[in-house]
Amino acid sequence: DADVTQTPRNRITKTGKRIMLECSQTKGHDRMYWYRQDPGLGLRLIYYSFDVKDINKGEISDGYSVSRQAQAKFSLSLESAIPNQTALYFCATSGGTLQETQYFGPGTRLLVL
C-alpha cells in the first residue's frame, strides 16, 4: 500500500464550485505539504503544516484553504474554483530522521471549466 495517498486522482469541476482534495499518510510524519505543478512553472508550495495545530501559507495560498484534521490527514480546499487553478496537485510529507526528504503522493489532476 502507498504511504501517501490522495483522493480523488482526477477531478473535473466548474468555475465557482467548492472542492476538496484529500491527503492521507501512513508514514507517521509530522510535516505535510500541498503543492501545485503547472507546465513550465515547476512545483509551487501552497500550504504546509508542521503538526495538527500548525498551518502556514506557502508561496501561492490565495484562493486555497487547508485543514489538518489529524496527524495523518491534510486536506486542501478550493472555496470557489477558477480555471487558472487547473493544475496537478501534490501532497507531500516529511519527518523522522530524514526531516528534509519529502515523500509525495500520486497527485490529483484537477480541471476547472
Added chain:
Amino acid sequence: RKEVEQDPGPFNVPEGATVAFNCTYSNSASQSFFWYRQDCRKEPKLLMSVYSSGNEDGRFTAQLNRASQYISLLIRDSKLSDSATYLCVVNKGGADGLTFGKGTHLIIQP
C-alpha cells in the same frame, strides 16, 4: 535571478552515453541540496541528496560547489529507464521546506 535554475532541455542522449546536468541557486545561505526524479504524470521521488564532498550512488554522481552556488548530476552509462525529468531541489533553511527547480527533461534514445 530565480531561486533555483535549471536548463529545461530536453536533453536527447543515446543509450550508454554520459550526461550531466547543472543547477544554480541564488540563496547563499542554502543548507541542503537534492536531486529528485519525476516520471511523466507521476510524483517526484528522491533520487539522491547532494553532499559538500560529492557523492555517488551507482551510475549517479552528485556534486556541490558552494562558492559558485551550483549543483551537478552526472549519469554514466545511461539506460532507457533514465528518461525522466530531473528536479534540482534546495533547502534554504527556512520553515517552508524545499524549493524546487522547474526540472531538466532527459530522453535516452535507443
